[in-house]
Amino acid sequence: MFSKETYPFRLPELPYAYHALEPFIDQRTMYFHHDKHLKTYIDNLNKALEAYPEYQTWTLEELLTRLPELPEELRTPVRNNGGGVYNHEMYFHLMAPAGQPFSTEVAEAFGGEDNWNRQMKAAALGQFGSGFAWLVLDTTGALKIIALPNQDNPLTIGLQPILPLDVWEHAYYLKHQNLRSDYIDDWFHVINWNAVEQRLNDTL
Numbered sequence: 001m002f003s004k005e006t007y008p009f010r011l012p013e014l015p016y017a018y019h020a021l022e023p024f025i026d027q028r029t030m031y032f033h034h035d036k037h038l039k040t041y042i043d044n045l046n047k048a049l050e051a052y053p054e055y056q057t058w059t060l061e062e063l064l065t066r067l068p069e070l071p072e073e074l075r076t077p078v079r080n081n082g083g084g085v086y087n088h089e090m091y092f093h094l095m096a097p098a099g100q101p102f103s104t105e106v107a108e109a110f111g112g113e114d115n116w117n118r119q120m121k122a123a124a125l126g127q128f129g130s131g132f133a134w135l136v137l138d139t140t141g142a143l144k145i146i147a148l149p150n151q152d153n154p155l156t157i158g159l160q161p162i163l164p165l166d167v168w169e170h171a172y173y174l175k176h177q178n179l180r181s182d183y184i185d186d187w188f189h190v191i192n193w194n195a196v197e198q199r200l201n202d203t204l
């Protein structure tokens with residue numbers, strides 16, 4: 001599991017073909033997003049940790065959860081690039097070719113698929129500029145939807161990340177141009193609900 005990995009971080013293979021999410025998310029977007037954008041976060045995270053052997057044994061999850069404990073000059077690069085690595089590996093892992101049935105646990109928590117979609121979409125559209133909408137578990141074990149700017153990760157504010165939706169323009173601009181709303185509607189088709197439920201069961 002990527003969250004347990006430590007320095008030096010490596011670019012994982014995409015868990016499906018670049019065209020596997022067509023026609024909802026196109027092959028070119030997937031290639032640039034995974035091979036270029038994620039790769040840059042990985043390279044920059046490794047660069048940031050190069051001079052800090054004492055933090056090279058921390059897992060990615062620890063780095064983000066214990067961010068305030070890092071020296072000030074390391075905190076921002078880890079927040080941005082460590083978050084970038086975690087958020088993207090999770091985003092890619094939690095998509096799959098279209099057709100998986102909606103999660104019964106999420107349906108129960110939000111009063112059905114339509115309500116969940118509506119709330120997730122509102123959070124994703126409400127994120128001004130770059131960021132992610134997140135399905136998270138709070139400290140009481142309740143499912144919640146939030147939005148966070150840039151590459152900020154729920155772990156840093158004491159929440160368990162369950163499912164991220166990347167709404168940076170690089171996630172959709174090549175196919176959807178400025179139409180974030182259309183991209184979100186397409187993303188709903190390619191959620192890997194089996195893996196989300198697996199994650200929920202592992203976390204609870």
Ligand code: MN3
Nearest residue numbers: 037166168171
């Ligand atoms: Mn992205």
